[in-house]
Amino acid sequence: MAYELYYWPGIQGRGEFVRLALEEAGAEYVDVARGPGGVAAMQRLMDGAAAAQPPFAPPFLKDGDVLIAQTANILLYLGRRLGLAPREEAARLWAHQLQLTIADVVDEAHDTHHPIASSLYYEDQREEARRRAGDFIANRIPKYLGYFERVLERNPGGERHLVGRRTSYCDLSLFQLVAGLRYAFPRAMARLGPGFPRVGGLADRVAARPRVAAYLRSPRRIAFNEQGIFRRYPELDGGN
Amino acid sequence: MAYELYYWPGIQGRGEFVRLALEEAGAEYVDVARGPGGVAAMQRLMDGAAAAQPPFAPPFLKDGDVLIAQTANILLYLGRRLGLAPREEAARLWAHQLQLTIADVVDEAHDTHHPIASSLYYEDQREEARRRAGDFIANRIPKYLGYFERVLERNPGGERHLVGRRTSYCDLSLFQLVAGLRYAFPRAMARLGPGFPRVGGLADRVAARPRVAAYLRSPRRIAFNEQGIFRRYPELDGGN
Structure with missing residues (x-):
């Protein structure tokens, strides 16, 4: 079913x-x-x-x-x-732990444009959003991406995956996080991205996987837009 | 060990x-x-x-x-x-789901006093905190506590527990959430609390469990304070 x-x-x-x-x-x-x-x-x-x-x-x-x-x-x-996670308990919980950390940074990415209240329009919290996004770019993106870079570097299964030797849902989620950050903060990510080559490499490899690539080209993939979590508001993209 | x-x-x-x-x-x-x-x-x-x-x-x-x-x-x-969760997979994931929802409201409680950046002092985001706390009290506390009230009401195991017929870590965590909200927002919770009698009742019963009660009286329990997640800043407690 x-x-x-x-x-x-x-x-x-x-x-x-x-x-x-x-x-x-x-x-x-x-x-x-x-x-x-x-x-x-x-x-x-x-x-x-x-x-x-x-x-x-x-x-x-x-x-x-x-x-x-x-x-x-x-x-x-x-x-x-779906065969996208290890079976052994400790490895399974490790994958879940990484996913929860990805969920944390996703929450923070959302709050860059809604730091005061989800129930208010962006326009009603634009000034606060500018401050929060500034901190997100200066401190939080580097901290989180640095963490995932380190996890990749130390993975006993090799730096092409977050967990073990095979693609897991964590790899797919890290791709989505990076894609979202690149969409929302293109200037900041152009500057910061090269500092995290393993993270960027993983994101690019995931995007090129046959089924993921076919999905991304399909109408099933909704385009990024300014109603979602990752929003491109140029005034939040640093340097202003 | x-x-x-x-x-x-x-x-x-x-x-x-x-x-x-x-x-x-x-x-x-x-x-x-x-x-x-x-x-x-x-x-x-x-x-x-x-x-x-x-x-x-x-x-x-x-x-x-x-x-x-x-x-x-x-x-x-x-x-x-520790014998604080059901064994069967679906029930175990249900308990985990509730815990993740508690984690979400805990994050939001934190952000009432740090809506802009964890790296800044409260004093540097006091105005934004006032706005965010206002929304948290008006919209988010009622939404979350209303949800847990509904979960208790519908629990096939009875409304004394979130999951099944026994105390789980979810019950303990809901107690901690309520204790934190009562500490941080005493006026708001005095007003809102009675609307969620099952949630309040559960919190009170957990506090009275022999081992929990002994713990709460012991020096191992750190007192709530203004460095933690739940902080009592009267200016954030609604009505101002």
Whole structure:
């Protein structure tokens, strides 16, 4: 039976980390909220009094009777099933730990344009966004990318992967993070990127994997835009 | 062999969620960074070129050869070992999902006093903090506590626990969240709290559990203070 993915249509958002895993694995899935009546179906699963285990927010995944939310948790669930994570417990938790750290920087990337409240427009927090983005570029991007660079460098399985000797969902997610940062902060990343060659190399290799490359060219890949997590607002891209 | 917990001394912070699990289970553990030379030892584990799996940040846990970071991931690891999580996969992931949602609101609570940058003093982002805290109280606390209230209400195992019929690490963490919110936002929580009676009831019951109560009275429990995640700044407590 096909997996059912529920996520806001129109943006890559956090759903994209799940999509990339499903696509790389060639798994059968339905992107429910992008179909007719899909957003209403998604809302029903969140609000429905029937659900004993309601998700707090999208994305969530339905696999038969199992309903599972929180991006990193979904990937923990899918990892073994899709062959995108190690089987042994310590390695599995290590992959999950890396994914949670990617989730942290994704949250921070979101907050560069919404430092005050998700419920307000960007325009109503533009000044605060400028300050927060400045710190994100100066301190947080280098700290996080430096960390992943170090993880790649030290991976006993070789510096082409974050975990072990094979592509895991962490590699796919790091690609997505780098793609998002390059989109949102092109000037800053042009300056900072070369300092993290292993991270950049991994992102480029993931993008070139046959199934990922086919997906990125397909209409299933929503383009980056200014409603998602990674937004290109030139005034937030440093140097101003 | 005793577990080794590594976390900043002087604050409860994210380490507290792990401490509560260890304390409730009566597990043997060493709070390494609170002992002599402990912070240096913690730093060595993060920076040491030897570590193939370096943590990005505290807290992390050492269990023999296993070094594991990210609060929710540590609890995922400890949950089964300490008897504080269900064994069956779907229930285990459900507990983890709730923990990740608690982690999300904890992050947001932190950002009420640091909406611009962790690297800046509170005093340098006080105005922004006032705006962000206003939204947190008006929108986010009710949304999150309303969610946990609903989860308790719908739990097939009964509304005294988040998951199943027994105390899990999620219950302990929800207690800590509520305790933190009550500390940081006493006026707002006096107003909002009664709207979430199941959540408040759970927090009070957890605080009264013999081992938790003994821990809370002990010197091992660091008091809330204005260096931690939950800070009492009256100007952020609504109504101003």
